[in-house]
Amino acid sequence: MKSKKVSTTFTVLSMVAGMFLTPASAYAEPLASGQETVVDSSDVSTDDSVSEKTDSDSGASETPEKPEDSSSDTSKEPEEKDDSEDPAPTEPDVTPSVTPSVTPAPEPSKAPTPDASTSETKPKADSESTKKDANSSSTSTKDADPSSDNAAEAAAVEDWSQTINYENYIGKKDLRAGFARVDKVYAYAKVNTRLNVRESASTKSRIVGTLSPKALCYVISDSDQKWVYIESGDARGFVKSNYLQQGKTALTYVSRTGEDNMKLAEQVIDPEENEAFSYKKETVYDVTNSSGEGIITFAKQFVGNSYVWGGNSLTNGIDCSHFVWQILTRCGAYDGEYTTSYGWRSLGEEVKSLADAKAGDVVCYDGHVALYDGNGKIVEALNEDQGIVDTRKVDSDTILTIRRFTSNDEIGDTNAEKIWNYLRMHGFSKEGTAGIMGNIANEASTDLDPTLLESGSVKKSGLTGTQYTALVDAGSISREEVIHSSSLGIYSGGRYGYGLCGFTDPEIKSYLCKYTIDKGKSLGSISGQLDSLIAYLEKHNPSLLERLKTSDSVEDAATVFLREYEKCKDLDREEIERVSAAKQIYEVFQEYQSPVE
Helix, strand or coil: CCCCCCHHHHHHHHHHHHHHCCCHHHCCCCCCCCCCECCCCCCCCCCCCCCCCCCCCCCCCCCCCCCCCCCCCCCCCCCCCCHHHCCCCCCCCCCCCCCCCCCCCCCCCCCCCCCHHHCCCCCCHHHHHHHHHHHHHHHHHHHHCHHHHHHHHHHHHHHHHHCCCHHHHCCCCCCCCCCEECCCCEEEECCCCCEEEECCCCCCCCEEEEECCCCEEEEEECCCCCEEEEEECCEEEEEEHHHEECHHHHHHHHHHHCHHHCCCCEECCCHHHCHHHHCCCEECCCCCCCCHHHHHHHHHCCCCCCECCCCEECCCEECHHHHHHHHHHHCCCCCCCCCCCCHHHHCCEEECCHHHCCCCCEEEECCEEEEECCCCEEEEEEECCCEEECCCECCCCCCCEEEECCCCCCCCCCHHHHHHHHHHHCCCCHHHHHHHHHHHHHHCCCCCCCCCECHHHHHHHCCCHHHHHHHHHCCCCCHHHHHHCCCCCCCCCCCCCECCCCECCHHHHHHHHHCCHHHCCCCCCHHHHHHHHHHHHHHHCHHHHHHHHHCCCHHHHHHHHHHHHHCCCCHHHHHHHHHHHHHHHHHHHHHCCCCCC
């Protein structure tokens, strides 16, 4: 199996992780109150002649005010003006054209990404050439002095391992877990300098991000208010509406320019420290929120809203059965049509008893239905007097049946935690689990991306791993094509790999299809890929499977998995690198409190 070297990817990911974890204290002191734009001459133009079309809701003109003295200390904003003095936004008749000075090309090193797991495959030519150079150098040295060769290899492995921040394998939470994905409503920054994204609807609140001129953002809430709640990359917060282009003009401009060609916000505050991040549990980015905990997190944001018999609005009034239907549907746990409280009794998977119930399960009563929170209580649209509540005990009324619509086979906040927990649940020792994961780190990069398509395939097909996975899941790429991949040229006879373990061989890929496509799971699902791996080993190498489950040596587990399953080129060198990765992963996970152990 061909190895997918990703040393360049490791370096980039480490740099991005370093940016993400920048101490908030550097930005914690809010700027003084004043105009909502901040000059940054090194980043954007301050040309006041820029004009653009806006919606027809006001007719006066406005140019965001610059600081009084651009040479003075920019850590403070000018004194805030009375809002009643602010002129209305300008309304030219033409849609603004795209010019390099107004909409600079996005810089990959700065552009935020919603989810590391959706990152595209990095070209590996550089890392392969580096590897070849290292091998050739090693060979010439070996001819002269074997001991020098060993030292050179050890040094190369040390250099490689230092580019990986294994601490990122655990503890990095998916802050959008529990959010519901909503359709995109486009807007962009209507400024000549920079538009601050605030933690609350006040110029005195902390700046959590900045939008450069015509940078793209998505309106999540309060579009008709003085302060609009927006999302752009990992920056979520409030901006003044008069500095934001919304509506048909924004849609037209984004459509013509191309969403991918527009900059996103620059993050200033770590999302974990940004109180505005969870102001609304909705996002335009792909989320995995159909876990039980995610469903309950999403449902609880509507507590306090009204009950209306026959109603179907989470905000303006809803009844019990519509409430359960709306929550499960919007979280992606259920895709069926609406049904009554009686209808829920026969849907989903039956849970044997209350003792077996988990968060997100549907609890059915006589004439009523609710969601179990996993801690003895339910979230429900109760009645007209109390509305949506989360305070009643699950056994307050007689339970007729409990139904499950969620899958709990992927447990953890990161891909690494999910893989660790999954393998541990399926009987692998800690050492065996780390040995497998050390190999995965070489096949699917440091974020252990299950949708990673090797760079050679990306170049030939023009598809990223995420795009390829989506096309397979939608049925646009057939099961047969996944196995043989001849017409798309993606694998070129089995040469290129995909997923956690670099699935390449047609026989192995047939197992991948059997445990993903045939079971209705995504081709890129972690549980489906690991199921297919386990099933393949059970059939073709049960001895290896048993050794991995009972191994008490990280080095032995990493080595046997490499030599008997991966079978990639340059085995001796790969062994050094994969054993090194496995050992580091093992050490990191010694501090991890696994919920399945």
